[in-house]
Amino acid sequence: MRVAITGMGCLCAAGGTLPQCMATLFRGHRAPALPRRFSTSHSDPYPVFEVPDFEESPDLLRTSAMGLAAAREALKDAGLDEDALKGLRVGVCVGTTMGSTLNDESFCRAFRRGETPDLEPMARIRRSNPAEVIARTFGFRGPCQTIVNACSSGTDALGIGADWIEAGLCDVVIAGGADELGRVTYSGFISMKIADNTPCKPFDLNRKGLNLGEGAAMLVLQSETSRRGRARGYLEGYGSACDAYHQTAPHPEGLGLKRALRQALGSVPVEDVAFVNVHGTGTPDNDKVEGRVLSELMPAVPFLSTKGYTGHTLGAAGAIEAAFTVACLEEGRIPPSVGFDTPDPDVGICPVADITPIRSHRALSQSLAFGGNNAVVLLAKGERP
Amino acid sequence: MKPVRIHGIGVAGGFGTGRQAFEKALESGLPPPSLRVDLAALEAFQPARTLRRMDSFSRLALLGAHLALEDAGLEPKGQDGLGLIIASGHGATVTTAHALLDSMLAGDAFTSPIHFANSMHNACAANISLLMGATGPNLTVSQFDLSVPSALLTAHRWLREGRVERLLFGAVDEHSDLLEHLWRRQRGESQDPMRPLATRVESARPGEGAAFFLLSTKEETAPVYAAFESVTVGRGAPVIPSSPLRVLGADGRVELGKTYGAMAEGARIACFTPHYGSFPASPAFDMAAAALMLRRGHAFASPQGEANDTESTVLAADEALGTQGLSCLTWVPEGFGVVDLAISA
Amino acid sequence: MDTKTKLKHALADELNLPELKEATFDDDAPLFGQGLGLDSLDAVELVIVIQKHFGVEIKDMDESRSAFASINALAAYIDQRLAA
Numbered sequence: 038m039r040v041a042i043t044g045m046g047c048l049c050a051a052g053g054t055l056p057q058c059m060a061t062l063f064r065g066h067r068a069p070a071l072p073r074r075f076s077t078s079h080s081d082p083y084p085v086f087e088v089p090d091f092e093e094s095p096d097l098l099r100t101s102a103m104g105l106a107a108a109r110e111a112l113k114d115a116g117l118d119e120d121a122l123k124g125l126r127v128g129v130c131v132g133t134t135m136g137s138t139l140n141d142e143s144f145c146r147a148f149r150r151g152e153t154p155d156l157e158p159m160a161r162i163r164r165s166n167p168a169e170v171i172a173r174t175f176g177f178r179g180p181c182q183t184i185v186n187a188c189s190s191g192t193d194a195l196g197i198g199a200d201w202i203e204a205g206l207c208d209v210v211i212a213g214g215a216d217e218l219g220r221v222t223y224s225g226f227i228s229m230k231i232a233d234n235t236p237c238k239p240f241d242l243n244r245k246g247l248n249l250g251e252g253a254a255m256l257v258l259q260s261e262t263s264r265r266g267r268a269r270g271y272l273e274g275y276g277s278a279c280d281a282y283h284q285t286a287p288h289p290e291g292l293g294l295k296r297a298l299r300q301a302l303g304s305v306p307v308e309d310v311a312f313v314n315v316h317g318t319g320t321p322d323n324d325k326v327e328g329r330v331l332s333e334l335m336p337a338v339p340f341l342s343t344k345g346y347t348g349h350t351l352g353a354a355g356a357i358e359a360a361f362t363v364a365c366l367e368e369g370r371i372p373p374s375v376g377f378d379t380p381d382p383d384v385g386i387c388p389v390a391d392i393t394p395i396r397s398h399r400a401l402s403q404s405l406a407f408g409g410n411n412a413v414v415l416l417a418k419g420e421r422p
Numbered sequence: 423m424k425p426v427r428i429h430g431i432g433v434a435g436g437f438g439t440g441r442q443a444f445e446k447a448l449e450s451g452l453p454p455p456s457l458r459v460d461l462a463a464l465e466a467f468q469p470a471r472t473l474r475r476m477d478s479f480s481r482l483a484l485l486g487a488h489l490a491l492e493d494a495g496l497e498p499k500g501q502d503g504l505g506l507i508i509a510s511g512h513g514a515t516v517t518t519a520h521a522l523l524d525s526m527l528a529g530d531a532f533t534s535p536i537h538f539a540n541s542m543h544n545a546c547a548a549n550i551s552l553l554m555g556a557t558g559p560n561l562t563v564s565q566f567d568l569s570v571p572s573a574l575l576t577a578h579r580w581l582r583e584g585r586v587e588r589l590l591f592g593a594v595d596e597h598s599d600l601l602e603h604l605w606r607r608q609r610g611e612s613q614d615p616m617r618p619l620a621t622r623v624e625s626a627r628p629g630e631g632a633a634f635f636l637l638s639t640k641e642e643t644a645p646v647y648a649a650f651e652s653v654t655v656g657r658g659a660p661v662i663p664s665s666p667l668r669v670l671g672a673d674g675r676v677e678l679g680k681t682y683g684a685m686a687e688g689a690r691i692a693c694f695t696p697h698y699g700s701f702p703a704s705p706a707f708d709m710a711a712a713a714l715m716l717r718r719g720h721a722f723a724s725p726q727g728e729a730n731d732t733e734s735t736v737l738a739a740d741e742a743l744g745t746q747g748l749s750c751l752t753w754v755p756e757g758f759g760v761v762d763l764a765i766s767a
Numbered sequence: 768m769d770t771k772t773k774l775k776h777a778l779a780d781e782l783n784l785p786e787l788k789e790a791t792f793d794d795d796a797p798l799f800g801q802g803l804g805l806d807s808l809d810a811v812e813l814v815i816v817i818q819k820h821f822g823v824e825i826k827d828m829d830e831s832r833s834a835f836a837s838i839n840a841l842a843a844y845i846d847q848r849l850a851a
Contacts, residue, residue, distance in 0.1 A: 073608030080530045091848045135543060138564070139600060140518040148603055149520065166566055169756055172657055180655040181757060182572045183544035185513070185564045197576055205581055217523060221522065225529040225538035230828055277559035277585075279506070281551045284475075285539050285808050293557065300585075348618050408541065411484060474783045475808070525815075532819055535811040536782075 038275065040199040040304075041268035042419065043259045044115025046107040046213075047360045049347045050086030054110055058357075059364050062372040063392060067346050069236050069248050070195045075220040083217060083232045086250030086348030091388025098165035100133055103253035103353075104215030111211065115257040116266050119175075125263055128207040130198035131168040131255075132190025132214035133352035134222070138162075142221060152231035160245075167215050171255075179207045185267065186314070189277075189406035190214055191254070192355030195414050196275025198258050208263035214356035215253035222351070223249060229285070237319035238376040239342035240328060240388050247318040250348020254356035256363075268419035270363035273399070276300025280409030286322055291330035292413040298334060301401065301413035307335045310415075311395035312371050314362045314402040317342020317388070318349050319376065323405060325402070328384030339389050345375035355404040359414055362402045366418035370394045426581045426650040427766050428713050430494025430636030432486045432592075435698040435707060436629055439463040439485070441493050444697070444707075445714055451723035451739060453615065453696035457629040458597065461485060467498065468553070475536050476549055477521065479514035483546035483594040486552065486588035486632030490590060494636035494644040498554055505558035506551050508594065509573035511566045511702020513543040515598040522675035546594065558586045569593065570705035571655045571752050571759020581639050592634035593706030601628060609675075616696040618672040619730035621679030629699015631705035635713075643719035646685035647713035651747055663749035666690055667737075669712045671752040673700035678698045681753050693736075696725040705752040710759055712748045716765050719743055770821070770849075771842035777820040778838075782809060787838070794838040802837070810835060817841075823848045 045055050050068070061067075069084035093102030108129075112118075141158035147152055164170070168181040180201065184190045189346055191214025194215035198212025226232045226249055233246040258272065274368050278296035280288035287294070302310075313335070319342070343361050350357055365371045374388030398418035405411050433440065436457035437447035447454065461481050464473065467488040473481060491498050517540045519673075526763055539545060544562040551560050559580065562572035563643035570593045577591045586750075605628045617625045654661050660681065666689045672682040694711045698704055721737035730736045740763040747764035768776075771794065779787040784803065785794055786813035796802040799810070813835060814825045823845050825831045 079531055135513070135518075135564075138513045138541075138543060139515060139604070140541075143524055145519045148600060150521070153607075156604070156607065163566070166564075166756075168565065173756075178656050178658045180575055181565060181568070181657065182576065183560045183564050186547075186560070187542050187544050188727070197561075197579075200576075200579055200583065204583070206575075220530065221526070221533070221541075223528060224533035225522075225535070225541075226529075228533040228535045228538060228811060228815060229808075230535075230814070247654065271677060279551045279557055279560035280555045281555050283806065283808075284545070284548050284552065286806075296557070362649065371722050379642075406544075407542050408544045408560065409551065410544070471804075528819060532815055534815060535808060723816060 038199060038203055038271055038320050039244045039417050040202045040272045041259045042256050042270040042363060043264060043266060043268055044111040044257035045269060045363060046110025046114060046255040047357055047359055048091060048103060048107055049350055050087055050088055050250055051346045053090060055364060056361055062343065062346050065373055065375055067375055069348065073221065077220055077223060079227060081234055083227055083234050084236060084248050086248060087218060088251055096161060096164065097170060098161060099217035100215045101165040101167045101170040104131055104167045105170055105174055107213060107255040108211050109242055109255040111255040111257045117257065121213060125208040126144060127177035127180045128180045128201050128210045129168040129172045129177060130194045130210060130212045132184045132355060133167050133216050134185060134187055134195035186410050187406040187408055188351050189404035189410045189412040190352035192404040192412035192414055193277060195256060195272060195356060195359055196277065196412065199272040199275060202258050202260050208260050210258040211255050213255035213257055214353035216251055216350055216352040218249050218251040231320045233319060236376060237345055238325045239317035239319040239344055239374060240381065240384055241377050242379040242381040244319045244321060244324060246320050247349040250350040250352045251348060252353050252357055254353060254360040256360060267421040269421045270366060270419040271417040272414060273417050274301040274303050274415030276413045278411050282409050285407050287326045287405055289326065291326045293409055294405060295328050295334065295413040297413040301415045305399065309397055310335060310338050310401055311397040312400050313338055313340040314358045315340050315342050316403055316405045317344050319344060325384055328386045332386040335338055336386065339393055341371050341374035341388050355412060359402045359416060362400045362416050366398060366400055423582055424639040426578055426637055426639055429588055429621050429637050429638050429642045429644040430490040430639040431647060431710050431713060432489025432634040433707065433710050434459050434485050434601040435631030437697045440489055444710065444742050447697050448694065448711055450720040451725055453725045457627060457699035459631055471538060477514055477517045477540045479517065479596050480546040480549045482596055482632045483592055484550055486592050486594060487550045487590060487636035490634035490636050500555045502555060503558045504554065504556035505580055505589035506547055506556045506560045507573050507577045507589060507591050508547045508562040509569040509703060510564055510594050511569045512595055513564060514540055514545060515596060517541045519598060519600040538747055567702050567754040568757050568759055569702050571653065571761060574761060575653045575655050577637060578650055581637055587640045588635060588638045591637055592632060593703035594632040595701045595703040597628055598631040615726055616674045617676045617726040617729040618693045618695050619732060621683045621731055624674065624676040625692055626674035626700040629701045629704060631698050631703065632702065633710050646766040648716040649766040650764040654760040655757065657757040660685060661760055663760050663762060665747050665749045665762060667743060667746055667748045669708045669748055669750045671705050671708050673704060675700060678753060683732040685751050685753060687746045691734045691735050692724045693720060694724060705750065705759065708750045711761050712750050715743060716748060716763060770846050771838060774842050775838060776833055781816045782812060797837060798835055817845065821845050
């Protein structure tokens, strides 16, 4: 597999565009704060990474509006305007956590009380399938797929979108992920006892859990025949495997993750991998499994978690991290894995603590999810200066 | 490239449970009075203990998965490397709209972790892969009424490119109080039988169910129902398939009637939605019926087929299909899906 | 109803464990692993159930480990917290 990435767009707590996000990462800056966009009755508040200064229009869900914003940035970056897209077969593949679930909280509560609530919130959900919103807005005619694989959705969407190019089904695919943060998700993760009430500390001995975030990232994937400009990067491999171990916990030996990694790498030797952008949520279980797998399969490869800058953006995470990975390959360096201070002997391996130059032009980005899903993409640097 | 074949069909819907019950309903041409699924059959496959934390959505999906594996003669465990793709428009609506929110009534701190885990759209995929030991790639797709053709596109690709050799494909959607409420407010209450081929009148009724398929590129011992020719999905004007034999996904929603009429034009058609009703996963039942017809070589009668007002011929009961394949067509304003099935050599 | 009976009824209903209501159930049997077979997801649900039915909040999952050893241990823990 070798599919060109010709444009990227990203928004999350670290910034409203991909260049802004990268500047934040290399400044080592992060600003988790208590939720502002929703109220909660929790007595101990937990910090989150909300996207500041982004207001969705009232006719769309925030998830889809953020996905659309990232798609606009990515298409502009790829130099694909309306004219350039005319006549091309364009598909859209987007990861999120709740694809078309009719779960508007206030509507459902009112309905449960026996009221007859206004139908607009349900109509908004019907208008807001994240992949369909992008296709509808730009008038694309290719396949649309919204992937709801929990926290690996964004990575899976990239692998599947790239396959549509490889198979000749599309000339262009907008692939990525989008997820907003709301009260139910926030409360759910707190109840699961995997949220940290301080800024998260991926891979640190004293890590207590994750901080939630929100955001979106989209990559423009293009066939060689439709591509005019230079590529920013290439998607060279996709691996996906299920632990089949537990509903919410990862396999302790990372069985599925190892399989997914091997699939994504294919024949590329581990020595060619400059770094790994790991899932690194900061939960005790996740980081232990990832640490063990990395120390077994690629102990000498530097790795980082960017969750400390963005929070865990769930269905968007894999796409945001893939965009960061390609941008880091372009910059030739990776930012420190923020939040890490004290090594954990049980993890057995440490993320990079400083800005680190990289040695080769390939990197991995991996995601682990509820349900035991593991997804990995292999990314390579392009020719764009 | 190795052909992708259907070796097992597991269906549960208003018509009953299992491929045989579905075939019986199709042969009779008589749709069931109720379009709800009875989940009791799941007890034959799993002890109550295993189902302890599973909500109705996961149970419905698990029932479909078991039935498909059983039909394909495969053990429902230790399926190392088996891929799994689930298509669901609405996901676990009973949990997301009711149980999870109810658990939060006493305050956010009381949010139930089990309900929260069950509210994940891929919770049923997690449960199935866990019980079946399906360690292959695992994917859940949610694209409203196009969930099935969209997810099938990826299933077909994964098998074609050799990412997996065997894959369990399932479509599942459950009805709920919330969906019933929305349906009545938007469409009113219909007591009339569904007449999907009467394209100018509204006759849709909400259904639910699970339709699972064991797809494989391996030489399997289980018999073959049909093979995939192609899966096409997109937006805009639908691709009209070359095959003159078409199974329409028309489901009595009047706003879709005109386009289904155009897709039927000049073709020999069938439509089976009255057996299972209108819901996002229903195109998978169209495909199950099509695969069963291809294996027997003869058509099933379309319920209320005499009400056909399109420019097409409705296949008669037991009419010979010949050697051509069948196309299953799904259309909504957001896009279309065409699944071309062939008789397997 | 004493704490133990109330606890067993609450767990039987909330975790769908009807065997807890049977007279033959061993109140010293381990709740996790080889005993009743509960796992990490049940553990976090248990925390919510205990908070909801007894008003006892368990903040630290490490603390819960010994409390969750068995029905008898858990009932004793709840009584102790309620008395404090």
